[in-house]
Amino acid sequence: MKEELRQYLVENRTASLAELSRLFGSEQESVRRHLQEWIDAGCVRRKEADPFGKACFGSCSTDGDEVYHWEC
Numbered sequence: 305m306k307e308e309l310r311q312y313l314v315e316n317r318t319a320s321l322a323e324l325s326r327l328f329g330s331e332q333e334s335v336r337r338h339l340q341e342w343i344d345a346g347c348v349r350r351k352e353a354d355p356f357g358k359a360c361f362g363s364c365s366t367d368g369d370e371v372y373h374w375e376c
Contacts, residue, residue, distance in 0.1 A: 320369055345376075347374060
């Protein structure tokens with residue numbers, strides 16, 4: 305799943321944890337573990353969604369949870 309997550313974020317730049325969990329049919333904690341490797345490598349940035357929806361780095365639907373942004 306790690307490579308599929310990378311590819312999805314490269315193509316879409318930003319996605320919420322809920323979106324990734326649904327898309328890959330995995331528990332959110334499992335998705336987080338895979339994303340953490342990319343965060344540690346400096347390629348993904350994680351941001352908690354704020355109550356005003358500004359965590360999208362410009363334009364996305366956050367589903368009210370944390371959002372990940374590809375930066376490499």
